[in-house]
Amino acid sequence: MKNIVIAISGRGSNMEAIVRACESERWDARIALVVSNRADAGGLVFARERGIATAVVDHRTFASREAFDAELADVIDAAAPAVVVLAGFMRILTPGFVARFAGRLVNVHPSLLPAFPGLHTHRRALDAGCKVAGATVHLVTAELDHGPIVAQAVVPVRAGDTPDDLAERVLVQEHVLYPRAVRWLAAGELRIDGDVVHHTRGESQLLVAA
Ligand SMILES: Nc1nc2c(c(=O)[nH]1)N[C@@H](CN(C=O)c1ccc(C(=O)N[C@@H](CCC(=O)O)C(=O)O)cc1)CN2
Ligand SMILES: NCC(=O)N[C@@H]1O[C@H](COP(=O)([O-])[O-])[C@@H](O)[C@H]1O
Numbered sequence: 001m002k003n004i005v006i007a008i009s010g011r012g013s014n015m016e017a018i019v020r021a022c023e024s025e026r027w028d029a030r031i032a033l034v035v036s037n038r039a040d041a042g043g044l045v046f047a048r049e050r051g052i053a054t055a056v057v058d059h060r061t062f063a064s065r066e067a068f069d070a071e072l073a074d075v076i077d078a079a080a081p082a083v084v085v086l087a088g089f090m091r092i093l094t095p096g097f098v099a100r101f102a103g104r105l106v107n108v109h110p111s112l113l114p115a116f117p118g119l120h121t122h123r124r125a126l127d128a129g130c131k132v133a134g135a136t137v138h139l140v141t142a143e144l145d146h147g148p149i150v151a152q153a154v155v156p157v158r159a160g161d162t163p164d165d166l167a168e169r170v171l172v173q174e175h176v177l178y179p180r181a182v183r184w185l186a187a188g189e190l191r192i193d194g195d196v197v198h199h200t201r202g203e204s205q206l207l208v209a210a
Helices: 013-024 042-049 065-077 095-100 121-127 163-186
Strands: 002-008 029-036 054-056 083-086 105-109 132-139 149-156 190-193 196-199 206-208
Touching: 002 013, 002 065, 002 163, 013 029, 013 042, 013 163, 029 042, 029 065, 042 054, 065 095, 083 163, 105 163, 121 132, 121 163, 132 163, 149 163, 163 206
Parallel strands: 002 029, 002 083, 029 054, 083 105, 149 206
Antiparallel strands: 105 132, 132 149, 190 196
16 A cells, blocks of 8 residues: 655645545555644644644754755655655755655645746736636646646636635635545556656546636
8 A cells, every 4th residue: 555645834625635535535545644844734633633643844943944854854754655745835845855756746736837836826816817727736846836737727717806715716626636636646647758747547637617
């Protein structure tokens, strides 16, 4: 059975969706560890209540980003992960960390990459007058929010939307998209051809919400 490690920084709603899907769909995988850079991350409570091992590596207690990443990588490696999932994890990872988990490190980003990498994506999409928004699951590379795209979900932007309205609409789709993508990665069902990722069994890599 494959081990999955999930890294969070906050409420962990995507982590929760993955935990629930792993159990209900009986994946040939288990969530071996939920790790956070913040001890007050709400998702840690859910994980502990489900009997999942948790750990905290507080980035503020390290002298450098490299030192934090080295400790985080050691804690993650101790769980022997086949897949490392970033789920609302809010730290930019160093090239050394990314290299250690290359090909099995995945993230969900709240925009339709390559549009709007970085932070405050929904505010920026609204300010740009976008008519659609969404989320992207991508393999993580050293360059921020730039890795090969595994799957995307599209939602409409509605008149009067605030960033919170858009975030809520996108999050509903993330909770469907991300578990599906993590299941594919854990099952070895992704084929990477340059920058293009294919699902080898032909499931749709696109969700479109009305
Ligand atoms: N090397 C990479 N690291 C990370 C990636 C990536 O693609 N490559 N994805 C991010 C996730 N992410 C967006 O999806 C993201 C997370 C954090 C930040 C950021 O600017 N973080 C600041 C601190 C912000 C905070 O603490 O609130 C920082 O690290 O200084 C941008 C994008 C995960 N890492
Ligand atoms: N750059 C990373 C980022 O912004 N991730 C975003 O954090 C939100 C909360 O996730 P959570 O409820 O799973 O913690 C999600 O929308 C996720 O896409």
